[in-house]
Amino acid sequence: MGAPDPSRHVGRPARPLLIAVAGLVVTLLVGLGWLPAASAAVGVPGSFSGHAYGSSQPPTADKPQSKLWFHDGAWWASMVGQGTASVFVHELMPDHTWRNTGTLVDSRANSTGDALWSVQDDRVYVASRAPGSNLQVNALGYDPTSRSWSVSPGFPVTVNSGGPPSPPPSTRTRWAISG
Numbered sequence: 001m002g003a004p005d006p007s008r009h010v011g012r013p014a015r016p017l018l019i020a021v022a023g024l025v026v027t028l029l030v031g032l033g034w035l036p037a038a039s040a041a042v043g044v045p046g047s048f049s050g051h052a053y054g055s056s057q058p059p060t061a062d063k064p065q066s067k068l069w070f071h072d073g074a075w076w077a078s079m080v081g082q083g084t085a086s087v088f089v090h091e092l093m094p095d096h097t098w099r100n101t102g103t104l105v106d107s108r109a110n111s112t113g114d115a116l117w118s119v120q121d122d123r124v125y126v127a128s129r130a131p132g133s134n135l136q137v138n139a140l141g142y143d144p145t146s147r148s149w150s151v152s153p154g155f156p157v158t159v160n161s162g163g164p165p166s167p168p169p170s171t172r173t174r175w176a177i178s179g
C-alpha cells in the first residue's frame with residue numbers, strides 16, 4: 001500500500017461542511033413554509049362504551065377479582081353475555097368492542113369469577129361462585145388457529161366450599177377482630 005493520493009480530494013468540500021449546508025437549507029425551507037415541520041402526534045385519551053348491565057347483575061361487584069388476561073396479542077375477559085345471565089369468554093377487538101367467543105365459563109345467574117392465566121399448561125383457570133351455591137373451577141384451553149377457547153376435559157369441577165362468602169371490604173376488619 002502506498003501513500004494516499006492527495007489529488008483525489010482536491011476541490012471536494014469536507015463532509016462536515018456538506019452536513020452544515022444541508023441543515024441550513026432544510027431549516028430555510030421549513031421556515032419559508034415550503035417543507036412541513038416535523039411534529040409528533042399528541043395522544044388524546046378516549047373512552048369507549050362497553051356492555052350495559054342491569055342493576056341486578058353488577059359486572060364485578062365488590063370483590064377484587066381478575067376478569068382479564070392477556071394472551072396471543074389480545075386481551076380476554078370473563079364477562080356476562082349480552083341478553084343472558086351466563087358468563088362467557090370475550091375478546092377485546094381493535095375497534096374497542098368485545099367479541100363473545102361463545103365459550104361458556106359459568107351458566108349460573110349472578111356468578112362472579114376470578115381468572116388466572118397459567119403459562120405452564122397454557123390454560124386459563126376461572127374460579128366462580130354464585131349466591132347460595134358452591135365454588136366452580138373451570139379450565140379453558142386456547143386454539144390459536146381459530147382464536148377460540150374450549151373447556152378442558154374434566155372441567156368444570158364443583159368444590160363444596162361450605163360456609164358463607166367472604167365479607168364485604170367495609171366489614172372485614174370488624175369481623176376479623178370480633179370473630
